[in-house]
Amino acid sequence: xGRVRIAVERRFLAxxxxxxxxxxxxxxxxxxxxxxxxxxxxxxRGVTVRLAVPPRRVVSLAPSLTEIVFxxxxxxxxxxxxxxCNVPAAASGLPKIGGVSDPDVERIVALSPDLVLxxxxxxxxxxxxxxxxxxxxxxAVAPQDLEAVFTAIERLGVLLGAAxxxxxxxxxxxxxxxxxxxxxxxxxxxxxxFVVSTAPIIAAGEGTFMDELVRLAGGxxxxxxxxxRYPRLSVEGLVAAHPDVxxxxxxxxxxxxxxxxxxxxxxxxxxxxxxxxxxxxLVTRPxxxxxxxxxxxxxxxxxxxxxxxxxxxxxxxxxx
Amino acid sequence: MTLGGKRSGAVFPLxxxxxxxxxxxxxxxxxxxxxxxxxxxxxxxxxxxxxxRVLLSLRxxxxxxxxxxxxxxxxxxxxxxxxxxxxxxxxxxxxxxxxAAVGALTVALFLSADASPLLPLCAFGGAALSALVVxxxxxxxxxxSPERLILMGVVVGAFLNxxxxxxxxxxxxxxxxxxxxxxxxxxxxxTPRRVAVLFPYVALGTVLLYLLSRGxxxxxxxxxxxxxxxxxxxxxxxxxxxxxxxxxxxVVAVSGLIGFVGLIxxxxxxxxxxxxxxxLLPAAFLLGGAFLVLSDTLARAASPAGELPVGAVTAxxxxxxxxxxxxxxxxxx
Numbered sequence: 001x002g003r004v005r006i007a008v009e010r011r012f013l014a015x016x017x018x019x020x021x022x023x024x025x026x027x028x029x030x031x032x033x034x035x036x037x038x039x040x041x042x043x044x045r046g047v048t049v050r051l052a053v054p055p056r057r058v059v060s061l062a063p064s065l066t067e068i069v070f071x072x073x074x075x076x077x078x079x080x081x082x083x084x085c086n087v088p089a090a091a092s093g094l095p096k097i098g099g100v101s102d103p104d105v106e107r108i109v110a111l112s113p114d115l116v117l118x119x120x121x122x123x124x125x126x127x128x129x130x131x132x133x134x135x136x137x138x139x140a141v142a143p144q145d146l147e148a149v150f151t152a153i154e155r156l157g158v159l160l161g162a163a164x165x166x167x168x169x170x171x172x173x174x175x176x177x178x179x180x181x182x183x184x185x186x187x188x189x190x191x192x193x194f195v196v197s198t199a200p201i202i203a204a205g206e207g208t209f210m211d212e213l214v215r216l217a218g219g220x221x222x223x224x225x226x227x228x229r230y231p232r233l234s235v236e237g238l239v240a241a242h243p244d245v246x247x248x249x250x251x252x253x254x255x256x257x258x259x260x261x262x263x264x265x266x267x268x269x270x271x272x273x274x275x276x277x278x279x280x281x282l283v284t285r286p287x288x289x290x291x292x293x294x295x296x297x298x299x300x301x302x303x304x305x306x307x308x309x310x311x312x313x314x315x316x317x318x319x320x
Numbered sequence: 321m322t323l324g325g326k327r328s329g330a331v332f333p334l335x336x337x338x339x340x341x342x343x344x345x346x347x348x349x350x351x352x353x354x355x356x357x358x359x360x361x362x363x364x365x366x367x368x369x370x371x372x373r374v375l376l377s378l379r380x381x382x383x384x385x386x387x388x389x390x391x392x393x394x395x396x397x398x399x400x401x402x403x404x405x406x407x408x409x410x411x412x413x414x415x416x417x418x419x420a421a422v423g424a425l426t427v428a429l430f431l432s433a434d435a436s437p438l439l440p441l442c443a444f445g446g447a448a449l450s451a452l453v454v455x456x457x458x459x460x461x462x463x464x465s466p467e468r469l470i471l472m473g474v475v476v477g478a479f480l481n482x483x484x485x486x487x488x489x490x491x492x493x494x495x496x497x498x499x500x501x502x503x504x505x506x507x508x509x510x511t512p513r514r515v516a517v518l519f520p521y522v523a524l525g526t527v528l529l530y531l532l533s534r535g536x537x538x539x540x541x542x543x544x545x546x547x548x549x550x551x552x553x554x555x556x557x558x559x560x561x562x563x564x565x566x567x568x569x570x571v572v573a574v575s576g577l578i579g580f581v582g583l584i585x586x587x588x589x590x591x592x593x594x595x596x597x598x599x600l601l602p603a604a605f606l607l608g609g610a611f612l613v614l615s616d617t618l619a620r621a622a623s624p625a626g627e628l629p630v631g632a633v634t635a636x637x638x639x640x641x642x643x644x645x646x647x648x649x650x651x652x653x
Contacts, residue, residue, distance in 0.1 A: 235378055235508070239351075
């Protein structure tokens with residue numbers, strides 16, 4: 001809630017911090033409801049989007065945004081989604097406007113939307129600008145961490161006229177995320193490696209959601225020694241990273257390591273069979289299901305800690 | 321030709337030393353620290369700890385693979401430049417690269433991920449097939465002219481490029497990153513087994529080219545003059561074409577498409593030893609091997625963000641060096 005930036009268009013309040021503004025309006029009026037329109041909301045690009053009435057024809061340019069719209073109970077307002085939008089099941093039946101990186105501007109315009117939801121991570125800026133030049137308001141969301149995803153859910157709730165629902169859902173997700181993070185600070189921190197591809201080995205480095213998931217779940221990212229968001233590791237790099245647990249964000253088949261990689265039993269995860277495959281969509285989409293991913297990662301690391309006392313002898317000997 | 325002649329006495333030992341030095345440097349570089357002592361033990365006493373295993377089954381095979389690939393590409397480039405009488409020819413000019421790419425993408429797209437061991441095989445199949453198609457298209461009763469070969473190679477290459485673009489565009493997400501990395505050139509697959517698989521192809525190919533070297537010398541004079549000199553021109557051309565394509569195709573199959581080496585290393589070697597193929601071919605092999613091993617070492621060590629594509633490093637590091645080499649020679653490659 002603290003990071004929410006909302007500017008309700010009322011002249012006498014201009015100049016106050018937007019945060020104060022939202023809090024004030026939330027306290028003043030018991031329900032920040034759909035008829036709070038017209039509203040003006042600044043998006044993650046700093047562009048102010050003005051809506052006179054709650055949008056009735058919405059196009060989503062990213063699977064995560066589609067999921068959020070359905071979470072907010074506004075799935076009925078979606079008239080177009082990307083060809084990757086497959087969650088929830090109802091989304092797959094909606095008209096397709098192309099992909100995330102190649103949305104078809106003409107098809108979007110033909111749907112005559114009154115709001116386009118887009119992301120700055122993936123949607124081409126030029127195409128979004130083209131839509132805006134056609135007079136279609138575009139609201140960009142670019143959450144970089146879990147808390148920002150929750151905030152985005154609240155803000156999209158406001159934008160879609162489902163502010164209460166947004167707050168409730170975000171609150172529930174925050175609670176689940178808190179429960180999934182181990183409370184004790186000095187618990188064993190396993191070195192966990194998240195890979196998005198097994199051949200070649202491409203790991204998730206700092207600045208990715210997968211890195212945050214590992215840290216929130218009480219592990220440390222074994223790829224942190226490599227810089228860059230998606231470093232590519234040689235087999236030797238994998239041996240040097242020495243991960244206790246490996247998570248594979250499975251994308252269409254590349255989820256198994258070839259035997260010439262797994263035979264390196266110097267890697268504790270291979271030695272102990274601690275290689276866990278998670279649905280790739282779950283960990284790469286900045287949507288509500290990131291919390292599900294966090295719960296899975298957390299459970300896997302808890303499992304590792306539980307098995308810890310039995311295994312140390314095997315690990316100690318090869319450390320010269 | 322004469323320029324290289326004077327100082328060429330020391331050139332071959334120097335090139336061999338450069339290749340050995342590059343191999344040693346490559347074997348000494350990597351994220352797992354290996355002391356010289358541990359390296360010595362691993363090689364001469366057969367120890368079996370982690371450093372030994374890293375050295376013997378990761379680093380050395382990779383370095384050797386780099387040497388074989390670099391040498392084969394450079395030799396193949398020399399052959400194509402002579403065959404087509406064109407200094408811009410490289411091993412990929414006649415559709416070998418496009419065929420290999422289509423073969424690799426086909427595996428990634430249409431077969432299950434567990435079929436990835438098939439990828440090199442299908443890449444080789446694609447490369448060999450497109451090389452053969454270009455050759456058959458270019459052949460006439462009167463023989464194979466370089467112009468027709470280049471023309472057919474370019475047309476087939478353009479067609480295959482279109483196929484590649486379609487495959488990449490229509491691929492479901494996440495299905496082909498492996499194939500794309502591989503196409504950018506990748507020595508990371510350097511297992512002892514792959515080195516053993518590639519070695520006979522490279523050995524056979526380079527030896528065959530070496531045996532053809534007098535013919536290649538004569539081809540440079542033009543078909544007519546070569547014929548006058550008693551060369552069975554068409555047979556030499558056919559043999560050269562097939563050998564060089566086989567060499568390039570087998571290399572593509574294990575390492576993907578590594579650019580620049582096959583185009584520029586022959587020119588560098590010519591500066592060093594002149595354009596007689598009996599000396600040029602071995603020099604190009606050694607220079608290409610050393611150059612690619614060094615580039616790969618750089619690609620692994622330079623970036624803390626994991627490995628760089630070796631093809632980018634070969635061009636980035638190689639272009640200035642060879643420009644220097646060529647300009648020093650008065651601009652005559």
